[in-house]
Amino acid sequence: MTPASFVGVDWGTSSFRLWALTDHGHILAASRGPYGMAQLKKDDYASVLNNSLDDLGVDASVPVIICGMAGAAQGWHEAPYCSAPAHLHQLGVDAVRVPGVNRDVRILPGVKQQHPANVMRGEETQIAGLLHSHPDFLGTVCMPGTHTKWVTIQNQSIVDFETCMTGEQFALLSSQSVLSHSMSSTEWDDNAFLDGVRETLAQPDAVARRLFSIRAETLVGTQTAAQARARLSGLLIGQELAATRPYWRDQCVTLIGEPDLCALYAIAFASCDARSHTMTGESMTIAGLVSAYTVNKDTTGD
């Protein structure tokens, strides 16, 4: 097999994804596992990484670039945030070398914004990936997930950004609140989703009293479990769109994330005559790791 030029890792709160890559981002080998910051102590990171690389037969001389929560204060080794407005070139420049490891391991910084306060770790690398192939990109990137990011990009920089906890709210309300008794974990109804989006966009201040109606419609109405689950998702995504209107109105939004989740946002955008197109999160992460690796190598001269 062609020897890997470097190894890229996306090390998040709940998962670990690793790719052995050529200089141009061609994947030579990959592995993943449920070894995220939430599961690991500081001392665990080195062995998770080394075991994974040994399994793939990656030589100890191959450098490693990591993005995500491994660089948080409570992660493996802190990589201090860059401040927005932040040029994406800075990620590779500010990568922090992890001490005391038998390899060259560097962690990319996240990005922070002071006013209004906000932070990201991992998404900035996907944006670097987008700019790697579209250096002239100008506009809004929406990155759906547990904590959805809305990012304004201009001059290869993150100008400002917002975060909505829509994914986490959906997970908590659908599985742990009284609403969980009205829904199943898999069924779905597109019309109920769109009704929820439209209702919230038309009357965003009513969300607080719409949520319980999902339970009540099951008890006194004819709502199905599929309708209940999709309606909850629609109300919450509608609430997010109401809060982020300046980011998407009169724009073509670029969605980066898991295809299924991006498809939901795309349907929601279409329902309010907004446009979007989707790029896969994993491919953007890999492109961003390649970009940061290249900058880091050129900068440090290692």
Add this chain to the structure above:
Amino acid sequence: MTPASFVGVDWGTSSFRLWALTDHGHILAASRGPYGMAQLKKDDYASVLNNSLDDLGVDASVPVIICGMAGAAQGWHEAPYCSAPAHLHQLGVDAVRVPGVNRDVRILPGVKQQHPANVMRGEETQIAGLLHSHPDFLGTVCMPGTHTKWVTIQNQSIVDFETCMTGEQFALLSSQSVLSHSMSSTEWDDNAFLDGVRETLAQPDAVARRLFSIRAETLVGTQTAAQARARLSGLLIGQELAATRPYWRDQCVTLIGEPDLCALYAIAFASCDARSHTMTGESMTIAGLVSAYTVNKDTTGD
């Protein structure tokens, strides 16, 4: 001791509260425990009740009136909902006798609303208690709790009502979401609470992006754990007030509930120049059980 005329029980989702009462609602003995619908199977209810009455030495001839989730389909024995608009007199009339018990045990119905769909079980009895002492009451009752009820009362009837899941959302977000890392379980800051209320009332559609800012302000700002917790509560109660404006604007709202929680709502009302006064939830429950017992006795002639 004066023999009890009847026993009143408030049997909810997570707790059981029982009072041996005179005709006029004087408490002769009381007990309580964590035996709610969430903890019990149908077959458990009779023994929980009997053990509690035996402990207090209440004779088997004393009738029992129950309100709350014990009357839900998934509770002890279903007491079908009255439909709103619902005269509070109807609770005692429609009480359902539980079969197969060695006592006279009756469960009060809840109230349902068809459009928009809504349900209550337990709160209607507190409203009957309010009308017991204030038969001419006209206006809005707000009942803060896990699921806060907003109720319009006119002609001794529940005209319409809304439910906000504010208490449950606060519990989930403060203890299980990413925001939990920014707050402690007890500290509190009044100013941060009021700032949250005011911000949401001024811009209710921005709530979705304000929530994560609680976490971000801890990471990049100087926000304390007390401020974080109070701010979350303020944002959520502000969101509730934005959704229920027609219920409280230009009204003096009557709050019924736990005094500490009602005090928070009272502060929030005062901050937007609305008026409120508070009545204790337990005393309203007892008065409502007395009222329903009296109606039921007169109606059935038992």
